[in-house]
Amino acid sequence: MxxxxxxxxxxxxxxxxxxxxxxxxxxxxxxxxxxxxxxxxxxxxxxxxxxxxxxxxxxxxxxxxxxxxxxxxxxxxxxxxxxxxxxxxxxxxTPEKTSSPTFHTVKEGETLAAIAERHDGVEHDELLHANKPLIDAPDEIYAGQVIRIPDKS
Structure with missing residues (x-):
């Protein structure tokens, strides 16, 4: 919960x-x-x-x-x-044990590439894939939107 x-x-x-x-x-x-x-x-x-x-x-x-x-x-x-x-x-x-997800609230002017840079080991394309079908293209994010940061473990 x-x-x-x-x-x-x-x-x-x-x-x-x-x-x-x-x-x-x-x-x-x-x-x-x-x-x-x-x-x-x-x-x-x-x-x-x-x-x-x-x-x-x-x-x-x-x-x-x-x-x-x-x-x-x-x-x-x-x-x-x-x-x-x-x-x-x-x-x-879920059938599996889950950890607390990592979410990021997009700020004005941010890009997926800039967000990826802040999260070590996460690539721009991984962010896009992790947020499909909510985001279909990198330029579709907007200020206030919350996105998933994929778990790298």
Whole structure:
């Protein structure tokens, strides 16, 4: 179980013409748990069918079981990187023992290459792969977005 913090004013905008909004803009209302579950399916995380999501205030609570730590981390990021969500309470189990994930909140002007340089042993391409399908190209990151730093152990 863990509580992960996000920037409520930044993230994907659900049900609108805009793909995402940047930190600093007014945060929209938090989406429903069902809207977040639809987002899980929409971006191809079909294996997350066993998860449940509820939203209270600006906190999404995600419970259930997934096949591995990477999928757990991506579920947390999918929920948290939706505009209107400022925290994700995750009680997601996996068959394997998981450690606490390493996340990074993107700052204005940062690039994947610059973020990779700060995390010894992590390459730019590894960051891109670790964050698919949330990021398809290096220039798609934005201020306030939270991304995964892959475990190098």
């Amino acid at each position: 863990g509580l992960f913090h996000f920037v409520a004013s930044a993230g994907r905008v659900l049900g609108g013409g805009r793909r995402h909004q940047h930190a600093g803009e007014a945060a929209p209302a938090a989406p429903s748990g069902n809207a977040i579950l639809r987002e899980f399916r929409k971006i191809g995380l079909a294996q997350l069918g066993g998860l449940n999501v509820t939203v209270q205030g600006r906190t999404a609570t995600v419970t259930g079981r997934v096949p591995d730590a990477e999928t757990r981390e991506k579920a947390i990021l999918v929920a948290g990187n939706i505009a209107g969500i400022e925290a994700v309470q995750a009680d997601i189990s």
